[in-house]
Amino acid sequence: MNEKLRPRAQAIVLDEVFPHAPEVIWKALTTGDLIARWLMPPKGFDPVIGNRFTFQTNPSGEWDGVIRCEVLEVLPNERFSFAWKGGHESNEGYGSTLETVVTFSLSKAGDGTRLHLVHSGFMLPKNDTAYRNMSDGWRKVVTRLDTVVAEETSSQTLH
16 A cells, blocks of 8 residues: 555644642543533533443534544543544545544643643544644633633632
């Protein structure tokens, strides 16, 4: 097979430090109502290994827009991972078949928390559109996560 045509796996990797304790970030990563505020509303979410849940996004072609997820790893205040599958094999570009894994790793960083996000398994060139769009998307999502955590932290200190 031509080297340029051979599929290769690619991952989106982000590393951010938040001025909040790991427990606070963990709560935002593993609570359905909070996930809805920084990512999108999950349906059937429970942070338990083996739990299957979905997200709904914009349909495309034969794809119904449902992202099918399954919790793969739950290590409280340290690591949360889930499968992220969607798309349809007849689609090219947005909505093509996607079988990836999202992993959030947390570690202490001074008075705050380092969030290491890896969204792995993008098969290029097939998933090139999803890879490009989601690379930008995850950066925005992490910013929203910071906003949600800050709002939650300030509302808890007010009570």
